[in-house]
Amino acid sequence: MDAVNIALGVLFTTPAIFAAFAGVAYGIVGGAMPGISPSVAMALLVPFTLTMDPTTAIILLASVYVGAEYGGSIPAILINTPGTNAAAATTIDGYALHQQGRGGEALGISLMAGVVGGLVGVIALVVLTEPLAKLALAFTPPAYFALGILSLSVIASLTEGSLVKGLISGVIGLMIATIGSDPISGVTRFTFGIPEVYGGINFILIMMGVFAVSELLIQVSLVDRERAGRDTRIKLPSLKSWKRLWLPVSVGSGMGIFEGITPGGGGAVASFLSYNEAKRWSRHPEEFGKGSIEGIAAPEAANNTVAGTALIPTLSFGIPGSNSTAVLLGALLVHGMQPGPMLFTQNPDVMYGLYGGLFVANIAQLAIGMLIMTPCIWLVNRPKRYRLAIIYALVFSGVYSIDNSAFDLIIVLMAGVLGYVMKLLKFPMLPLVLGLMLGYMVEANFRRSLMVSSGDPIIFFQDPISLGLLVLSGLMIFGSAIWPALKKLYRQRTAAS
Numbered sequence: 001m002d003a004v005n006i007a008l009g010v011l012f013t014t015p016a017i018f019a020a021f022a023g024v025a026y027g028i029v030g031g032a033m034p035g036i037s038p039s040v041a042m043a044l045l046v047p048f049t050l051t052m053d054p055t056t057a058i059i060l061l062a063s064v065y066v067g068a069e070y071g072g073s074i075p076a077i078l079i080n081t082p083g084t085n086a087a088a089a090t091t092i093d094g095y096a097l098h099q100q101g102r103g104g105e106a107l108g109i110s111l112m113a114g115v116v117g118g119l120v121g122v123i124a125l126v127v128l129t130e131p132l133a134k135l136a137l138a139f140t141p142p143a144y145f146a147l148g149i150l151s152l153s154v155i156a157s158l159t160e161g162s163l164v165k166g167l168i169s170g171v172i173g174l175m176i177a178t179i180g181s182d183p184i185s186g187v188t189r190f191t192f193g194i195p196e197v198y199g200g201i202n203f204i205l206i207m208m209g210v211f212a213v214s215e216l217l218i219q220v221s222l223v224d225r226e227r228a229g230r231d232t233r234i235k236l237p238s239l240k241s242w243k244r245l246w247l248p249v250s251v252g253s254g255m256g257i258f259e260g261i262t263p264g265g266g267g268a269v270a271s272f273l274s275y276n277e278a279k280r281w282s283r284h285p286e287e288f289g290k291g292s293i294e295g296i297a298a299p300e301a302a303n304n305t306v307a308g309t310a311l312i313p314t315l316s317f318g319i320p321g322s323n324s325t326a327v328l329l330g331a332l333l334v335h336g337m338q339p340g341p342m343l344f345t346q347n348p349d350v351m352y353g354l355y356g357g358l359f360v361a362n363i364a365q366l367a368i369g370m371l372i373m374t375p376c377i378w379l380v381n382r383p384k385r386y387r388l389a390i391i392y393a394l395v396f397s398g399v400y401s402i403d404n405s406a407f408d409l410i411i412v413l414m415a416g417v418l419g420y421v422m423k424l425l426k427f428p429m430l431p432l433v434l435g436l437m438l439g440y441m442v443e444a445n446f447r448r449s450l451m452v453s454s455g456d457p458i459i460f461f462q463d464p465i466s467l468g469l470l471v472l473s474g475l476m477i478f479g480s481a482i483w484p485a486l487k488k489l490y491r492q493r494t495a496a497s
Contacts, residue, residue: 010055010353011360019060020361025368027067029375031087032075038068038307039323043211046331047399054335055350059357061331062311065324066118066361069307070369073110073300077103086303089271093288093295100291104235109293110300111369112237113249117301118362120253121260121308126355128261128309130344132316141445141452142460146469147317148442152434153473163481169427172418173435174442176201183444184451196407203330203436205399205408209415210422210429211323212395216388217420234373241293248278248298256305261312270306271299308358315339315351318441319434326433333437 010016030041042064049057072087077094090110097106139147152170179190180200191197237245252274259270278298279288288295311328313319318339320326329339337343343351399412419429453459460466 006352007356020063020357023060023063024067027064028071031068031071042327055353063361070114077106089275089299093292096291107234108236113297113300114304117304121305122358125308141448142463142466145445146466148438150469150473170431170435173432174439177439205411206415209412210419213416214419245297248294249301252298252301256302260306260309270302274298274302
């Protein structure tokens with residue numbers, strides 16, 4: 001009951017409820033703009049939250065995540081262009097329904113499935129986060145080092161394409177994290193005599209660059225197709241429709257819980273897996289790809305569930321499971337809060353307020369999703385040059401407002417160019433962000449462990465938690481990358497013979 005009282009106190013004595021409503025509305029609009037992912041929408045807002053109360057700021061950013069996951073389905077259904085990566089699966093049947101004149105029905109199914117999935121994600125977040133966080137109390141420096149290695153190996157092994165590219169991206173992040181003062185001796189490193197980086201590079205600047213600026217550079221290089229809008233009105237599913245929808249919504253929510261807890265899974269993976277499973281269990285699998293309402297409900301429930309469950313490893317261990325939770329983790333650190341068990345003892349108002357705020361945000365999504373549909377449809381069909389100009393203004397005004405430093409703008413531009421090149425070369429962004437976020441934890445605990453053991457690396461294998469995490473890291477890399485490569489090589493040799 002204490003947790004409930006704290007949550008209610010935060011909601012009714014602070015601007016938390018208004019932040020939840022505002023975050024959802026902003027997130028829906030951001031998600032509805034093709035090319036502006038939830039992480040970009042959140043990163044744009046982070047500089048403006050630095051002067052806010054920490055609880056209000058975290059609720060606002062988390063609510064943006066919730067809204068953006070639904071907002072991505074709007075262009076996916078109306079113009080066959082997913083507003084977010086997670087909405088890509090929704091385009092398959094959503095746009096097909098829209099072409100049949102049932103776009104309003106598709107939007108309604110997306111909204112309701114998203115609300116149900118979002119509430120399931122919040123329940124999972126409340127139930128699982130604190131027990132997992134208590135496990136961190138048993139962690140020693142070797143265990144924290146091994147946890148960082150596990151995080152990096154899991155993300156790298158789940159990236160699209162090459163494991164090598166994932167590892168290179170992670171190493172780049174680790175290299176950036178070493179700029180500034182040594183965590184043990186305090187000696188400055190790789191600063192090249194530039195005073196502005198003696199204290200290290202603010203990871204918010206890097207995230208703004210690799211997410212927002214790089215995406216803007218990508219969008220500028222793409223041809224904008226002028227689209228004619230349609231007068232589409234949202235239509236919520238009937239009770240008869242729910243008889244078919246409950247199973248795919250359940251499948252999507254279950255998949256969202258699993259993928260959200262798994263670092264690197266994310267909404268896109270959960271959406272496509274739930275789409276495939278919904279088709280497998282459907283009584284009408286022949287409708288999938290041609291305008292199936294089940295093909296909309298499953299992925300939308302999945303990606304909205306992930307919006308809640310992806311926070312579980314972020315808040316419990318400080319391991320972001322997606323780009324969006326990496327931005328939220330950065331905001332937590334900027335406001336002086338360290339993820340883990342101490343969050344519940346030192347900042348209970350933030351944790352329990354976040355739970356209450358996310359519950360309000362998912363309920364608010366239903367009302368705001370219906371009210372904001374018309375302006376979102378109008379915005380989706382605006383020429384790209386106007387949208388990008390507004391976003392550029394938000395990025396650079398927000399960055400400058402952090403420290404009123406022109407040098408910060410240079411850092412953001414350099415990070416944007418780095419992110420742009422990496423995207424062109426198909427390098428994943430999440431390992432870079434994780435390397436940047438976890439660099440201090442990995443290095444500091446590695447050094448502390450060796451100081452305790454007088455330089456003997458056996459300490460990492462003597463600690464049972466550390467040993468288990470290192471073994472798990474090896475299994476993740478072997479199972480996700482090495483074993484598939486060996487099977488592929490075996491098939492090629494078998495085919496050749």
